[in-house]
Each structure stands twice: as C-alpha cells, then as structure tokens.
Amino acid sequence: MDRFYERLAEVLEEDKVGPDDVLASFEQWDSLTALSVVAMIDEDYGVNVSSEDLASTRTAGALEALVAAKRAP
Amino acid sequence: MQAYTLLTGASSGIGAAIARRLGGERALILGGRDASKLREATGLGDDGRHLLWPYDLRDVEGIQSSLTGLLEQHQATVDCFVHSAGVVKVMPMRLTEPAVVQEVMNVNVLSAMQILRTLLRKANHGALANVLFISSTYSIRGVKGQALYAASKGALDAMMQSLAVELAPAVRVNSVLPGGVRTPMSERAFTDPQHLEKMKQEYLLRLGEVDDIVNVVEFMLSAKAGWITGQKIVVDGGQTAH
Numbered sequence: 001m002d003r004f005y006e007r008l009a010e011v012l013e014e015d016k017v018g019p020d021d022v023l024a025s026f027e028q029w030d031s032l033t034a035l036s037v038v039a040m041i042d043e044d045y046g047v048n049v050s051s052e053d054l055a056s057t058r059t060a061g062a063l064e065a066l067v068a069a070k071r072a073p
Numbered sequence: 074m075q076a077y078t079l080l081t082g083a084s085s086g087i088g089a090a091i092a093r094r095l096g097g098e099r100a101l102i103l104g105g106r107d108a109s110k111l112r113e114a115t116g117l118g119d120d121g122r123h124l125l126w127p128y129d130l131r132d133v134e135g136i137q138s139s140l141t142g143l144l145e146q147h148q149a150t151v152d153c154f155v156h157s158a159g160v161v162k163v164m165p166m167r168l169t170e171p172a173v174v175q176e177v178m179n180v181n182v183l184s185a186m187q188i189l190r191t192l193l194r195k196a197n198h199g200a201l202a203n204v205l206f207i208s209s210t211y212s213i214r215g216v217k218g219q220a221l222y223a224a225s226k227g228a229l230d231a232m233m234q235s236l237a238v239e240l241a242p243a244v245r246v247n248s249v250l251p252g253g254v255r256t257p258m259s260e261r262a263f264t265d266p267q268h269l270e271k272m273k274q275e276y277l278l279r280l281g282e283v284d285d286i287v288n289v290v291e292f293m294l295s296a297k298a299g300w301i302t303g304q305k306i307v308v309d310g311g312q313t314a315h
Contacts, residue, residue: 052265
C-alpha cells in the first residue's frame, strides 16, 4: 500500500506521509480535503468511506487499515 | 424519416429515469458510454423503436461524425435534445488539475455544444424544436468543493440563454436545475447520516426523488410548455428559497 501513502501525500501537499502521522495534524487537513481523500479512496480502491468513518480515524495508518478491512471479501 | 428525442446520460440517474418515462410515447436515441448499460438501465433499445448511441462524451472531437453517422444510418432526425450527461468532481480548487477540469467541461458543456452543432446542420433537416439541459442548482448557489461542477453548469445555463435567443422561434431552449435527488452521482450524500440530516433541514418540502425532476422534464418537452424559452427552471423542494 505504498501507493496509498503517496496519493495521500499528493492530496495533503506533503513530501511524505507515514502510518503514524495524525491526519488532523496536516496543514491542509480540513473538511474538503477529507472529502478529497474519500474520493481518492473510492476511485483507487473502490471502497466507500463515510465521513463518520473518517472522523473516527486518527492516523494515516488507521485509515489504510480501514480501507484494507473494507476491501476484504 | 423518423424523428427522435436524443437523450444523453441515459444509462444512469436522472437520465435513465427520463428514458424510462419517455420511452413509451417517444422514439429515443439513448446516449451513454456503454450499450449494455444503456439497455440494462432503461429496459429499452432492443425493440427496434429506440436507437442506442454508445459514445464517450469525453471525446468531444468525434461527436459530430459519430452522431451524423448514426442519423444517416437510420434515416433519423432529432426534434428534441435532452442533455442529461454529467460528471461531478468534488474537490478543493487547489486540487483541480487541468485534466480533471477538461473532463468535466467536455462531458457537461462542450459535448452539448458539439451535439447542437450537429443537430443544427443540414444533416438534421431543420427538425430540432426543443432543447433541454439538465443543469443544477449549484449554478445559482455557492457550495464548497463544487467550483468546477458549478462552473460547468453555469456555462451550460449561460449557453442556454443565448441559444434561446439565437434559435427562436423555431427552437425552445431551457434548463432544468434539480436540487439534490438520490442518484448514483449523489449516493454518498444520501448515505452519510450527517449530510442527510442537513439536507432534511434544507429541502423545505421533503427530500427530492428522481421522479420530481422527470415530471418537470416531461412538462418542458410537451406542448404545454410551448411559451417557455430561455429559462432556468429550478426544481428543488424550496432549497434555494432560503
């Protein structure tokens, strides 16, 4: 899922995003960026993450785990 | 020659519902990216009465030759054109790359121009009488993250108004501006509990359904709307009233 972190970094305009990074700590993190992350996940992984899901997800790693769990059959 | 109603975006959402409603009384040309999806969504296209036009409107360059070919092949003309095809990309302005802007503008606006260019040429034998754009209330109210989509729908509405003047009295040209109704395009808003609660407050009458929009489309295409042109018809359960 390296690609996941790369795409997250693009949306957040960061050089690098890692699993332990707290989403709300990024300068560009706001409701609209959150929506863009949701759209990115839908487009790239075919997974529907709700804004409630996202609100209860603290770190980039937790978000990756959520996407992985939702992708599991 | 058989006269048809050309409907873009017929394979999902509002477009598919328009197709299902109108298919009984009108011969339709159903536009969408994929022929099997068009058949599946509308239940039409296999009885010889309606025509399918499988075409990806992102490719605006090829529209004229493809549509002209279809009309010639079937000895068809188009008297009504309903542009329901549309894509939405919700994003902050800082992420709107040129390719995304081009895709949205191609499907939502430029394709309609190329279709009209085709329908107003000799190939259509002066048959065009009615044009209806499915726009959005986002063209008249500000919504965060919707600048690109709003710009495309605003462009559509502005084009509509000038075309109404250019083409009168032979052609009526109008836009329908739906509020949010549940379709695959808006599914996320309707499944998000927070957003759903907000919408329940905003839509004064009730949450909208696709049929609320199709009713008005049916009216606008009918002779009963024969003295209406150049108008933006808002259908939104009162959302933009406050």
